[in-house]
Structures are given as C-alpha cells and as structure tokens.
Amino acid sequence: MRFQGKVAIVTGGANGMGRSTALLFAREGANVVVGDVDPAAGQALEAEGEGRVHFQICDVSREADVAQLVAAAETRFGRLDTIFNNAGIEQPVTPSVDVSADLFNRVIGINLNGTFYGCKHAIPALLRAGGGTIVNNSSVSAFANVGGNIAYAASKGAVMSLTRVLAIEYAKRNIRVNAINPGVIDTGMNVRNRERALDQDAWLERSMAVTPMGRMGTGNEIAETVLFLASEQSAFITGIGLLIDGGRVAT
Numbered sequence: 001m002r003f004q005g006k007v008a009i010v011t012g013g014a015n016g017m018g019r020s021t022a023l024l025f026a027r028e029g030a031n032v033v034v035g036d037v038d039p040a041a042g043q044a045l046e047a048e049g050e051g052r053v054h055f056q057i058c059d060v061s062r063e064a065d066v067a068q069l070v071a072a073a074e075t076r077f078g079r080l081d082t083i084f085n086n087a088g089i090e091q092p093v094t095p096s097v098d099v100s101a102d103l104f105n106r107v108i109g110i111n112l113n114g115t116f117y118g119c120k121h122a123i124p125a126l127l128r129a130g131g132g133t134i135v136n137n138s139s140v141s142a143f144a145n146v147g148g149n150i151a152y153a154a155s156k157g158a159v160m161s162l163t164r165v166l167a168i169e170y171a172k173r174n175i176r177v178n179a180i181n182p183g184v185i186d187t188g189m190n191v192r193n194r195e196r197a198l199d200q201d202a203w204l205e206r207s208m209a210v211t212p213m214g215r216m217g218t219g220n221e222i223a224e225t226v227l228f229l230a231s232e233q234s235a236f237i238t239g240i241g242l243l244i245d246g247g248r249v250a251t
Ligand SMILES: NC(=O)c1ccc[n+]([C@@H]2O[C@H](COP(=O)([O-])OP(=O)(O)OC[C@H]3O[C@@H](n4cnc5c(N)ncnc54)[C@H](O)[C@@H]3O)[C@@H](O)[C@H]2O)c1
Pocket: 011, 012, 013, 014, 015, 016, 017, 018, 035, 036, 037, 038, 058, 059, 060, 061, 086, 087, 088, 089, 090, 110, 137, 138, 139, 140, 181, 182, 183, 184, 185, 186, 187, 188, 189, 190
C-alpha cells in the first residue's frame, strides 16, 4: 500500500498501459482520476476500480480539459500527489515527405502538447500538496527508430526535453519529473500497428528482431516502473528517461 492516502492522475488510462497503471495505483491504496477520450472503456475501468477510480472524459490536446481533470482530483479527493502523462497516439508508418501538416499536428497535439498541459496544470496542485511526482510517457522512439514515424518520434523526443527542463526547475521544490521509454509493449497501439502492416507476421518478426529479449513487454511491467518513479523508492531520481525496452537500445 505504497500510495495509501495519495491521489494520482493517469491520462489515457482507459486502455493499455495507462489502464494497468491506474489499477496498480488503486491496488496500492491511491485514489485515481483517469482522463481519456474512450468513455466505454473508462466506465468499465471505473467499475473495476472498486470506488478508487474516477473516470472523466478528457482530450489531452485541449488545455481546458486537462485543467478540469486536475481540478477533479482536488475537488473529489482533496489533493494531487502524482500524475502519469500517458495519453498518446501512434502514427501510421508514412514516408516523412508524405506526412500531412494535419497528421503531424495531431500527433504533436496529443503526445507533446497534452504532456505539456498535464505538467503545467498538475504542478500548482502538486505544490499545494507539498510536492509530488510526474512521470511522462515518452518512448524508445526518443532514441531508436526504423523510419516512417517522424511525427511520433519528434513528439517523444520533445517529451524527454520537456521532462528535463521541468526536473531542473522544480528540483528544489520537492517535485520530481521523470519519463519512461517503453519499447514494444503488448497494447492496443501495437495491435493497430500490426494490423496496418502489409505482412503482419513480418511486422512481428521485425519488432522482435530489434528486441534482444525477443518478446513484447506487458502493461503490468510498465505499471510497476511508473509506480517506482512515482514513489519514494526513487527519491533521488529526477530528469531521467527509464528504458523499459527488453534491451533494444543496448544493441
Ligand atoms: N505500445 C507501445 O509499444 C508503446 C511504446 C512506447 C510508448 N508508448 C506510449 O504509451 C502510451 C500509452 O499507449 P498504449 O500503448 O497503452 O496505447 P493504447 O492505444 O492501448 O492506449 C492509449 C490510451 O490513450 C487514449 N487517448 C488517445 N488519445 C487521447 C487524447 N487525445 N486524450 C486522452 N486520451 C487519449 C486512448 O483512448 C487509450 O485509452 C502512449 O503515449 C504511447 O505513445 C507505447
């Protein structure tokens, strides 16, 4: 019960690794506010959360939605101790010169601007609680890519820069800001990526060929790492990106 009496926000928490993380926060004693654009999955999660999970519609690319999400944590549960800025979308593999401004802006709007809004609006609430933690979901794509994902990689690289800037700014005010860099994880995002591939078996083979451990990571493996970075167990860690990639960047 590492998070007994604590309050957490998880964006994009209705599915995938955000969902695993919201449920682990709840199991460890936290009250959790989940913001997502998928109401059906969000309500199902709320039912599974045994009174500890509150779901609210929130499109993280809209600053007002994110401000309301933070306000909901303080109104319902009285404080905010940690936020996992996790909401994100993939980019269909596309030659960079064929990427439309609309696609580029949409990916940046959710993955980067959404993370910025999450940090910007959470920080005053964390300060009111006497300090806290932020974990941003970047990606192994901030360090290693195979091409065809210019908007996604740019958004995730920028999330690393934003994380470092905030870590420095708030280091003396008891707010730690870190990121995670997942490799290939078994979530809906990779079901969609695989379905888009012309040859689905070849997609899986390629993904596993760049992953020394030869398997996808799980949502629970991500959740455990997020809770470590959000907890006192990582008290002297700030401004890092923690790879959870089955060895990919070691190659
Ligand atoms: N799956 C991977 O291999 C992988 C690897 C590295 C990083 N990531 C990152 O992990 C995060 C979570 O992805 P996932 O793999 O769990 O995918 P997922 O598609 O299973 O879950 C993403 C969640 O975000 C929500 N979402 C989408 N747009 C949103 C918006 N505008 N506002 C609020 N919520 C929104 C979706 O409804 C969904 O519930 C993303 O930031 C993704 O880029 C994923």
